Amino acid sequence: MGRILFFVVLGVGLYVAFRIWRVRQRRDAAARPERMPVEGEAIVRCGHCGLNVPRSEAVADGERWYCSEDHRRLERSPR
Ligand SMILES: [Zn+2]
Structure with a gap:
């Protein structure tokens, strides 16, 4: 039992x-x-402000990525 x-x-x-x-x-x-994230969408980090943006919306400059054309220009111009 x-x-x-x-x-x-x-x-x-x-x-x-x-x-x-x-x-x-x-x-x-x-x-x-x-x-x-959105399927197949890679997230890249802005080389200027550190913002994470989808690769399709990011601006490429060589191996670096930026969230906007302004930040790409700011990072390239000497301070
Ligand atoms: Zn930025």
């Missing part, structure tokens, strides 16, 4: 653990798209 009770408790314990795991998986999957 004690053995049966042990297996019942074990089964309930596994079921509860499985339910908790499923809820966590679902919560992670739901939270992920919000943090991800």
